[in-house]
Amino acid sequence: MTAIRIPPTLRNEVGGERQVEAHGGSVREVLEDLARRYPALESQLFEDGELATFVNVYLGGEDIRTLDGLDTTVDGLPMILLPAMAGGC
């Protein structure tokens, strides 16, 4: 079971929860399981089967885009979803 922190932007899609749980061995499997539990998330998380541009997924605090992407092994680490934001002062 992977604990997934949900940003305010996506909380409506998960019934207002801050944190939810889903199953899977890879990030893709966990996100697909999450989208099965909360179907409104599907179109927010995926674009043509790939991770949507404006979603960042962190596993153990690291962006999966600099790990193995959706194929990254979850390994019991907590997951955080965040919207892509402009930073930089």
Added chain:
Amino acid sequence: MLTTADSLLSLVGDTPLVELSRFVPGPVRVYAKLEGQNPTGSIKDRVAKAMIEAAEASGELEPGRRLLEPTSGNTGISLALVAKLKGYPLTCVLPANATEERRRLLRLYGAEIVESPGEEGSNGAVRMALALAEADPSWFMPFQYANEANPRAHYEGTGAEIAAALDRVDVLVAGLGTGGTLMGTGERLRESFPDVVVAAAEPLPGDHVMGLRSLADGYVPPILDVEKLDRKILVSNEESVAALKKLLGTEGLLAGVSSGAVAHVARLLAAELTEGVVVCVFADGGWKEISADFWEARDVERSMERTVWW
């Protein structure tokens, strides 16, 4: 040898690198590039100067134009200096929850401020500035998020200076904002040290400053290519502040919030090595956060969650 400078703009860059052997003791050497020693106190002096001079050189920016830029502070302050010395009026679009010191500094340097809704965060400032610029073409917007002069300033400046100062760099750590520092410095360091790991320290934003109604309002700066990052690590405000306090306590170094995050990641990555050199870029000093509550707050996260810090 001491020399004189013809203006503050000539003093941008050539910042010192200092070893942090008390902050990270051990076989791995960690150096911080102190960008707070630029004329207005941040790394953005490099970017502001480069963007304006590139636009002047290309003819895009002519005398009499007014400048507009979305910024939560440092870029605006740097642009205000450059604009003042070159004779352009400047307006900054600033999220309403940017720190009071930044707002005040901008006004003192002579910039006009337009506020964007605080709950929309920096994406809101970007959105508002883009709309203003589109509605009135007399504005010239350097737009650090998409301006190639931004990473180029770090390729030619920050990165070249680090490569000249050190004979080995295994890891580069910088804060992720526009991506300019990481892209430009990373590219230059890869030329000298092909195996260098380019690592981004990224802020974990408080719920109240994310401010997006939907993911479609998200924003990825055009100059940022995440594929070129080797690591991208999220740092909480609490972790950043803990690192800031430790930097001050061990090295006597007063750094800004983003530098706390960078220092935190530098320490994590140094612990993964048995030897080598880690270079971190400290974007500014902590002077603009002296009055912030987080230094003493028992609940650091709570004291910081409503403010855009970097």
